[in-house]
Amino acid sequence: MLTAMGYNPLLLKRIMKKITDKNNAAELLQTLSGEFAVIKNPEYIHPAFELAPLAPKLTSPLESLTAAVMDMDGTTTTTEELCIHSLEFMIRKMSGKFTADEWIGLDHTLDYPNIIGNSTTKHVEYLISKYHGLFDQTEIKRAYLFAAVWTIIVGLDQKRKEEVIINLTNLNLAGLMKSPFFLELAASPAAVNDRENEIGEKLVKQYGSIFPELTRTDLVKLGIDIYYQRYHAILQRIKRGESRQISAELFNDPEKRLIQPMPGILFFLSLIKGWLGNEAVDLIPSLLKDYELKSGTPFTAQNIGTLQQRISRLSDHFVKDPAKVSIVTSSIFYEADIVMGEVFSVLSAQLRTLPLSEERKNAIAQKLEHYRNTYDAFITASDSTEIRLKPHRDLYSIALHQLNVPVKEFGNVIGFEDSESGTIAIRAAGIGRCIAVPFAQTKGHNFEAATMVSYGGVPEVVLTHNVFFTP
Ligand SMILES: [Mg+2]
Structure with a gap:
């Protein structure tokens, strides 16, 4: 007897143990579906990919919609415009290439399918592996340090703050949060946005040499923090009712509704x-x-x-x-x-x-x-x-x-x-x-x-x- 999704209880009883070999696993898998998605995992995950059994496609008429x-x-x-803008901004920050002459920007045809609709990690991972040739070590550190400080002091999402603190700690940079400069910034959070260049400059001078050698996985984590800082800074402004102003700044069109x-x-x-x-x-x-x-x-x-x-x-x-x-x-x-x-x-x-x-x-x-x-x-x-x-x-x-x-x-x-x-x-x-x-x-x-x-x-x-x- 097969259930709606095709799984067979008798077969399951015969071969299912808590641990089974690959032949029985293949047989079990077949009972789940006739079609599978192959889902690739990020580099730091085991296994490298997973097979997801898909529900059969349905087109029959409905009698009710649950x-x-x-x-x-x-x-x-x-809101994709905002996400894409923030991803491109991340690459610009990590490379120091802020104009279209220095770097043309993301490729609509080749990049967009890889940076929309997936997890942020996957989007950033894709972009970093494609564009790391443009990166500059000092620019990366400057951009990251500002993003980290902004997230802890100005950011409003608790989970983000925790993740940023974990990253700082893993990079031996947790001491930064006790420095007089950090405490001074924390005392007047409203000023942090306007002092971006000065803050980045000061922090990279003081902490740039402490960074360990950055691996590809590190770059992805740093990129994620830089991306979220930009995105959340824009969201904070939207929440304050500054949508028109942002549209004018980013897209040269105050009438364009971002959301x-x-x-x-x-x-x-x-x-x-x-x-x-x-x-x-x-x-x-x-x-x-x-x-x-x-x-x-x-x-x-x-x-x-x-x-x-x-x-x-x-x-x-x-x-x-x-x-x-x-x-x-x-x-x-x-x-x-x-x-x-x-x-x-x-x-x-x-x-x-x-x-x-x-x-x-x-x-x-x-x-x-x-x-x-x-x-x-x-x-x-x-x-x-x-x-x-x-x-x-x-x-x-x-x-x-x-x-x-x-x-x-x-x-x-x-x-x-x-x-x-x-x-x-x-x-x-x-x-x-x-x-x-x-x-x-x-x-x-x-x-x-x-x-x-x-x-x-x-x-x-x-x-x-x-x-x-x-x-
Ligand atoms: Mg979507």
Whole structure:
């Protein structure tokens, strides 16, 4: 007898011991799935790779939707720009090459598939092994020492601070935290941002010679601290309401919103939560606009009457039987909290422009007051550990567990991801309905793990696939 995932209890009883040989292991593995993902681990992990059994792809129509599990960056929001900026900044800091003349910057086609959607360690590891030829030892130390001091004094994420202190200690630099200069900086944290050059210069003069010879693994750890410092410094400014100023500084465009929801997110969340009732059909024009925004092509509607009927039926269904929903992100909680806070304030503003009754708008507005009113689970990298993030299944498995979805209902779950590693993580967690929703930065990814690739994103899933329900 095979269970849904194909595992065979009789076979298991016959050959499963706590320790088994490779032949029996191969036989056992075969019972788990017909398809496996090969997941490469960071250099300092045993084993070098792991095989993850994938859930079979599912495309059959649904009768009910138990849950939707959704990635954050690139799927629910557009924050990838900030992450990519911070990664490029890290390489510039470690090399001292700050202008495009000195170094052209990251390669859209070759680099982006390797620096989006995975764990920060993997992103940094990739970039360091590709660009270490540009590095300068003094620049690395200067950038790292500033990042470490900033994180301990100005940073707000406790886990980050602890990691930075561990790194300092491993580099024999823990004494720095007792130095008069450090204590002076700690006494006026607000000034640290403006004194970056002076602080880096002073620290490298005083501590540069104490550093041991830096190995590749050291460079990755230092790079991670430099990356996070930049990213978190920007997040702190966004939280202070300086988004426009940052956009002008970094992208020469004050109107560019650094954090905003992906097209169709407000409609999709409101629909599957059952908030739209009989007014869902009034939002079809805005959903069509969102489809066009996401896919770049206008939606060629079949009969508009048929479309209205389908949306109306879907909305009725979800009013009676709302789905659960979770964010599943490889970002740490500190980041996800700020990002989703910003996303929900934009969603609240979007809501006010929609052609819905005041009564309904007010009811939905209450739900949007805090993102936790909408999400039944909110899973971040802080729920796991850096070495078990996507493409490993852990974050999605934690989400399914927190959403209280039993394994027999995994077939009624939809997962959304914009990256290769995210789609693998969804299927490795046992979810066979895995929708890739690529956006500009992840178009070059390999999506063979996905059940369906939807360039029209969430609006396409509603408009052409009916959220997988029978029309
Ligand atoms: Mg993503």
